[in-house]
Amino acid sequence: xxxxxxxxxxxxxxxxxxxxxxxxxxxxxxxxxxxxxxxxxxxxxxxxxxxxxxxxxxxxxxxxxxxxxxxxxxxxxxxxxxxxxxxxxxxxxxxxxxxxxxxxxxxxxxxxxxxxxxxxxxxxxxxxxxxxxxxxxxxxxxxxxxxxxxxxxxxxxxxxxxxxxxxxxxxxxxxxxxxxxxxxxxxxxxxxxxxxxxxxxxxxxxxxxxxxxxxxxxxxxxxxxxxxxxxxxxxxxxxxxxxx
Amino acid sequence: xxxxxxxxxxxxxxxxxxxxxxxxxxxxxxxxxxxxxxxxxxxxxxxxxxxxxxxxxxxxxxxxxxxxxxxxxxxxxxxxxxxxxxxxxxxxxxxxxxxxxxxxxxxxxxxxxxxxxxxxxxxxxxxxxxxxxxxxxxxxxxxxxxxxxxxxxxxxxxxxxxxxxxxxxxxxxxxxxxxxxxxxxxxxxxxxxxxxxxxxxxxxxxxxxxxxxx
Numbered sequence: 001x002x003x004x005x006x007x008x009x010x011x012x013x014x015x016x017x018x019x020x021x022x023x024x025x026x027x028x029x030x031x032x033x034x035x036x037x038x039x040x041x042x043x044x045x046x047x048x049x050x051x052x053x054x055x056x057x058x059x060x061x062x063x064x065x066x067x068x069x070x071x072x073x074x075x076x077x078x079x080x081x082x083x084x085x086x087x088x089x090x091x092x093x094x095x096x097x098x099x100x101x102x103x104x105x106x107x108x109x110x111x112x113x114x115x116x117x118x119x120x121x122x123x124x125x126x127x128x129x130x131x132x133x134x135x136x137x138x139x140x141x142x143x144x145x146x147x148x149x150x151x152x153x154x155x156x157x158x159x160x161x162x163x164x165x166x167x168x169x170x171x172x173x174x175x176x177x178x179x180x181x182x183x184x185x186x187x188x189x190x191x192x193x194x195x196x197x198x199x200x201x202x203x204x205x206x207x208x209x210x211x212x213x214x215x216x217x218x219x220x221x222x223x224x225x226x227x228x229x230x231x232x233x234x235x236x237x238x239x240x241x242x243x244x
Numbered sequence: 245x246x247x248x249x250x251x252x253x254x255x256x257x258x259x260x261x262x263x264x265x266x267x268x269x270x271x272x273x274x275x276x277x278x279x280x281x282x283x284x285x286x287x288x289x290x291x292x293x294x295x296x297x298x299x300x301x302x303x304x305x306x307x308x309x310x311x312x313x314x315x316x317x318x319x320x321x322x323x324x325x326x327x328x329x330x331x332x333x334x335x336x337x338x339x340x341x342x343x344x345x346x347x348x349x350x351x352x353x354x355x356x357x358x359x360x361x362x363x364x365x366x367x368x369x370x371x372x373x374x375x376x377x378x379x380x381x382x383x384x385x386x387x388x389x390x391x392x393x394x395x396x397x398x399x400x401x402x403x404x405x406x407x408x409x410x411x412x413x414x415x416x417x418x419x420x421x422x423x424x425x426x427x428x429x430x431x432x433x434x435x436x437x438x439x440x441x442x443x444x445x446x447x448x449x450x451x452x453x454x455x456x457x458x
Contacts, residue, residue: 090318123317136347
């Protein structure tokens with residue numbers, strides 16, 4: 001349940017482009033044709049799926065406060081999290097290089113379709129953003145980190161393919177001259193973002209209601225179980241809060 | 245005698261208008277839009293970028309003859325990351341609540357395309373003083389757009405500027421609210437940042453026809 005929730009949340013609710021504007025530079029520059037957009041999108045999914053779990057391991061065993069405790073109890077007070085920017089970006093840059101070399105060696109077909117985009121990705125905000133959000137949201141397990149990486153990659157993929165398709169069509173429309181190209185792309189992205197905002201309540205069924213239910217049922221779980229109208233999801237949530 | 249020669253002042257003035265990094269070169273939008281719901285974080289973000297880009301351009305320009313071209317991307321990333329860590333630590337020390345508000349977006353200055361773009365296009369080929377001017381100029385051009393967007397979104401969305409209630413109090417119905425004015429809550433949401441920038445581009449290109457794309 002946790003996995004499915006995080007997966008859909010990172011695709012739709014916390015969409016990299018429409019909610020946080022990450023990776024906008026390449027999103028605007030490489031979205032003129034659907035074919036190239038698919039290539040770049042696939043490369044982003046690929047790289048996010050590798051770097052987010054890797055940076056999760058780094059964060060967990062090297063950077064967080066107390067993460068160095070595996071070296072010995074005297075290291076328990078060390079907090080290296082101020083180094084996380086430089087560690088994350090170094091990991092990303094080296095991983096991108098490594099992936100490029102490996103893919104070129106073992107899968108020339110994939111290299112031809114992804115290859116030219118891989119160097120571009122090292123400085124794509126979506127990749128670093130994925131790792132930084134992973135850190136600030138305190139994702140708990142390696143599996144969830146992998147899940148989050150793939151999910152936000154797919155979200156980015158959907159966004160760039162959609163805008164590329166729209167831009168291919170809009171070439172035949174009569175857009176006011178000063179808006180042509182960049183201007184109209186911004187406005188369309190804004191409208192798409194408004195559309196994506198409607199996914200906001202998809203998972204919780206509205207945050208406010210959920211907390212009200214919690215308040216009612218925290219007093220005694222019995223009331224919640226008797227009340228058949230309360231969905232299973234809410235009961236699970238109250239279980240969590242009780243345990244805490 | 246003028247402080248800056250004609251060529252030098254062109255380095256600063258160009259990016260402010262006709263060669264603006266955001267509206268013309270389409271660089272550095274990534275970390276910019278999400279923090280413009282209010283004026284204050286926009287200004288802090290602009291200052292941080294001015295510092296990082298100005299200092300980074302000088303460092304890269306000083307090292308331009310000793311960086312092997314094959315690993316220059318990594319070198320550039322390390323320089324930016326170091327400068328951004330400085331900004332992040334200073335903000336955490338002196339403006340903690342603001343640094344919480346900007347959260348990951350300070351870190352994302354590292355991958356801001358303006359910075360890598362200016363390193364590649366300018367600092368690797370020019371001396372330190374000119375690189376400094378170029379860096380500051382481009383960062384100012386970026387900052388101007390950020391501040392404009394932040395200004396309109398905060399004014400129309402919350403009726404405040406830098407936290408001051410310039411339009412009166414919406415609860416006690418004073419000022420403009422007395423005659424039935426309402427805040428447009430939509431302006432605070434992320435999508436409106438894109439639409440406001442779209443409008444800025446529209447205005448700018450209507451004024452200067454040379455900038456219109458085919």
